[in-house]
Amino acid sequence: MDSVLAESIEKNGFLDIDVDPSMDLFSEVDKLRKEKNAIILAHYYQEPDIQDIADYIGDSLGLAEKAAETDADIIVFAGVHFMAETAKILNPSKKVLVPDMKAGCSLSDSCPPALFGAFKSKHPDHIVVSYINCSAGIKALSDIICTSSNARSIIDSLPADQKIIFAPDKNLGAYLNKVTGRNMVLWNGACMVHEIFSLEKITRLKQRHPDAKLIAHPECEDAVLQIADFIGSTTALLNYTKKDNSNTYIVATEAGILHKMIEASPHKTFIAAPPDNSCACNECPHMKRNTLEKIYNCLRYEQPELIMDEDLCLAARRPIDRMMEISRKAGLIA
């Protein structure tokens, strides 16, 4: 790689190359995507412009499935680092480009593999079920991966007396303990975005909008989940708002999903659940590191590319395959 490009990536996490402001980025990205047989996968929490240019928009599970089945030569992953890793693990022959290598995840970072390995060794008779929002290092230390859509079925599929460690999200783990009646040992990790919602402000909003339904992601704290009308993965929340007959929703997850909700139900009102302070903390700062300019540069120069150790990929693949196998048996996927 050109040493100037390498230096820019090393320093910034992305290619810091000026883009002509008069350029029509939508058509240029589209041209490059076709020329290079590339696919752009974007998470629901990406900014609206990125969602609009993406070939596919989804949550972690949907994106993983798309990455696994694509026949494109290049995957541009507009999400965060662990999601791009999952794409590479599932489809290692593809070139996976990451617009900004520093787009991390507070939840994934809250579970470093070395510390988790030591924690796991203190519970030798437990198996490890990990939420897909974790690094490849944690996946490699896990027996089964789950997503917020299939976690309950995965846990229900295990023998009742099987001891389980759940990582990395303590809120999702506590919610799963409650709905499955298990007593899983929880790793003490959390997502900075889902932990910030203010119960007090949401309660006040509900009083002002008595007909509004509160819909929440299970990564939220228990106090918020307790007053929610519906709890589900990002895709489940979106689907709920399409089918449900209410007109107003208070949405307790990353605010980027509102773009798709409004697009699908333009006649309905969506209110982003307020955080515990006055900043825009209901937006994930990691997800929002990606921009159209970064996507254009990364497609043009085919950098930064995610390179992963082959053995790590293989070890991280096994628990994902277990998840797919159980999900198939439970009829959750074809």
Ligand code: SF4
């Ligand atoms: S919203 Fe939370 S879990 Fe999702 S990428 Fe951001 S920090 Fe990670």
